[in-house]
Amino acid sequence: MNYSKHNITGVTSDGRHFIVNPLSGNADILDPAWMDDFTSGRWKHKDDYAAKGYIVDPAVEAVRYEKAYREFIASRANDEVQLFFVPWYACNFACTYCYQDQYTNPSQTLSTGVVDAFFNYVENNFAGRKKYITIFGGEPLLDGPAARASIGGIIDRAKTAELDIAVVTNGYTLSSYVPLLSGARLREVQVTLDGMRETHDARRPLKNGGSSFDRVVAGIDDALAAGMTVNLRVVVDAENIGELPALAQFAKDRGWTALKHFKTQLGRNYELHHCQSERSKLFSRLSLYSRLAEMIPDNPVILDFHKPAFSIAKFLFENGELPQPLFDSCPACKTEWAFDYTGTIYSCTANVGKKGEELGTFFPDVTHDAAAIAHWQQRDVTSIDACGNCALQLACGGGCGAVAENSSGSINSPDCRPVDKLIGLGLATYFHKAE
Ligand code: SF4
Ligand code: SF4
Known part of the structure; x- marks a missing residue:
């Protein structure tokens, strides 16, 4: 033995x-x-x-x-597929950490021909798969009649195709979109709030520098009041993590955290395609979770707002058993795809709109780069050499292919997650020592 x-x-x-x-x-x-x-x-x-x-x-x-x-x-062959659709890359915000800010995609309006081609592609290429569509940007919920008509058109096509949708928005116009979204097969709206007013506004201002905080908060209030599931995302780095207790208390005082249809996620601000912000502000995965573990005992309200995963520690705490072994943590081209208004197909949200990452087209013609797609599809811990002898592999899953590609030039390389350290932090947070 x-x-x-x-x-x-x-x-x-x-x-x-x-x-x-x-x-x-x-x-x-x-x-x-x-x-x-x-x-x-x-x-x-x-x-x-x-x-x-x-x-x-x-x-x-x-x-x-x-x-x-x-x-x-x-089992993954039966998992639901998330299909991101980008109707435009335009945005009304100028977030300090936006990874799309250097993209130079042509600003052309979304044509009904592209929307039709997208839904035809989905019907033909994902027949028999469980699936839903996430409308993504840029900012999809732009003001103005043309944007509203386009989003309304996508909502109608999704209803006809009997597909749920989700929307990822900065929240600025959310209140005014509630009536339109109320008619959708809406699964959730993801909105980002990065702190209290001053902090949020410094990180997520309007393009003209104006404040966005009050409008985003009102949008969340209105969407929740209309019964929509709101998934509140906080993008965290060293600049705003200290505000998490105040934001958690704010969400609690507003009654959000008591609602079953209110969810949260913490997104780590990290370098994806170019230096988005001062490196000194960015957390590694371990430093972020270490900081959270330090803050939680003195600020238990954080757990009312969000229970961090700490790798598989939260799952173990909530379910009394471990999750199934994770041979792959990157859903790109497996249970996630991304499509944009130019008719181009990409692997996932990290790569959508990025030059050199195109995997084919769905408009005007359907084309596929079969070799590139296969390359994404074979990526898992059995195909990444470094993972083969790694004890962490079945909790790590090899990490993110896009991050791996950015750091080594190859998607078939590891994006290591310090799961042993994360589990140590999570066990201390959730499984308290006997007194
Ligand atoms: S490449 Fe990264 S961002 Fe894209 S699906 Fe894989 S894990 Fe997610
Ligand atoms: S920690 Fe690194 S080597 Fe180990 S499984 Fe994860 S990506 Fe692979």
């Missing part, structure tokens, strides 16, 4: 040892005697360790791994 290749061990931020094995599905916080015995290799409790898959016959583990991989691929 050997130690499993998939044991993730570490120390929680409050000093307890732990072991997690995503392949066998077991996890334990270890007492010191257990830890000493386990690491000694002399194994007084060998049967216990074997029963949990922490020590294994390597040949048996290899078979278990292959089986789990086949199950992952088969």
Whole structure:
């Protein structure tokens, strides 16, 4: 018997040892005697360790791994596909960290021919798959009759095709769009609020420098009052993380956090395609989660607003079991695709509109770069050499292909996630030490 290749061990931020094995599905916080015995290799409790898959016959583990991989691929084939559609890249905001601000896509209006071609493409190429459409930008909910007519047209086509939609918006015009969106098969509206008024406005001003905070807050209020699911996103870096407790309290005082149809996400501000902002402001994944773990005990209101995942720690806490092994964390060209008003097909939101990342067209003709698509589709921890011997692989999933490509030039390279450290932070946050 050997130690499993998939044991993730570490120390929680409050000093307890732990072991997690995503392949066998077991996890334990270890007492010191257990830890000493386990690491000694002399194994007084060998049967216990074997029963949990922490020590294994390597040949048996290899078979278990292959089986789990086949199950992952088969299950993903039934997962819902998220199809992003960009009706334009124009935007009424000038966010300090926008990754699209250097894109030079032609500003042409969305034609009904493109919308028709998009829905035909979806019908033909995703027949039999569960799917929904996310309207993305730029800013999709621009003011003015032309933009409203275009968004209304997409909503109508989606209804005819019996497809749900979601909308990603900066929220500035959301109130005025509520009547139009109320007629949609709307799954959710994602809105970004980066802090209280001064902070939010400094990061997410209007193009002319004007304030956006009050309009975004009113949009969230109105959308929630109309029964829409609002997914509030906070893009976090060192500049605004200190405001998270105040924002959480604000959301609580406004009654948002008590609503079942109010959701939140924290987005890490990071460098994607070019230097978006001062590097010193950006958090690594680990420094962001470390800071959150530090802040939560003194500011428990943060957890009313958002419960950070800390890799698989929150899932374990909420479900009492580990998630299925994660052979791939990048949905590009598998359960995510992106399309824009020029008729071009891309792998995902990180690449939509980016020169050199085109994978084909759906208008005026349907074309595919089959080799490039296949390259995205084969990316997972079994195809990235560096992941093969990594104990973290089934909790990490190889990270983001676009980030990997930006740092190494190849999508088939790792975007490492410090999941052992994240789990340590999460176990301390959610599984409190016995007093
Ligand atoms: S490349 Fe990155 S952003 Fe795009 S789908 Fe994969 S993980 Fe998501
Ligand atoms: S991306 Fe890095 S951390 Fe993740 S599985 Fe691959 S080698 Fe391990």
